[in-house]
Amino acid sequence: MSFLLNKITKAYKKKQPFVVYRKPHLGLVKGFFQKNDTLFFVENFKESGFVFAPFDCTKKAVLIPENQSESIEGIPHFLDNFKHEETISDNSFVVDILCFFLSSIIFFAIFLDLISSPY
Numbered sequence: 001m002s003f004l005l006n007k008i009t010k011a012y013k014k015k016q017p018f019v020v021y022r023k024p025h026l027g028l029v030k031g032f033f034q035k036n037d038t039l040f041f042v043e044n045f046k047e048s049g050f051v052f053a054p055f056d057c058t059k060k061a062v063l064i065p066e067n068q069s070e071s072i073e074g075i076p077h078f079l080d081n082f083k084h085e086e087t088i089s090d091n092s093f094v095v096d097i098l099c100f101f102l103s104s105i106i107f108f109a110i111f112l113d114l115i116s117s118p119y
Contacts, residue, residue: 007033007072017064019050030073032064040065 004020011018011033020031032050042051042061049069052062 004029004031004072004074007031017062019052019064027075028073029075030071032066032069032071034064034069036068038068040068 008018008020008031014037016037017034017039018032020029022029040049040063042053042063045051045061047063048066050064052064054061
């Protein structure tokens, strides 16, 4: 997990776009870390990468292009034994919920930073 946190810290300090996310009920965490600070936009939705699409169709969708990024994925060490069948009384379920909220907070912080900056 420290590798992931270090990647996030470095990208944030360099003001480079990145995203880290996890799908519900899975332990696998994925991330896209753009290698530069260029702000890319979706042209025709045929691009590969991660898209931040606003709900307002008059605004541009931001793209973190796959060919301009480093992609990582893995299971953080504290989720090594995660099973989605576990019950609420299991500690790993609580860890999963905390990880989900942490992922959401990071995602929204990045998203708010992106939409608040002038294009």
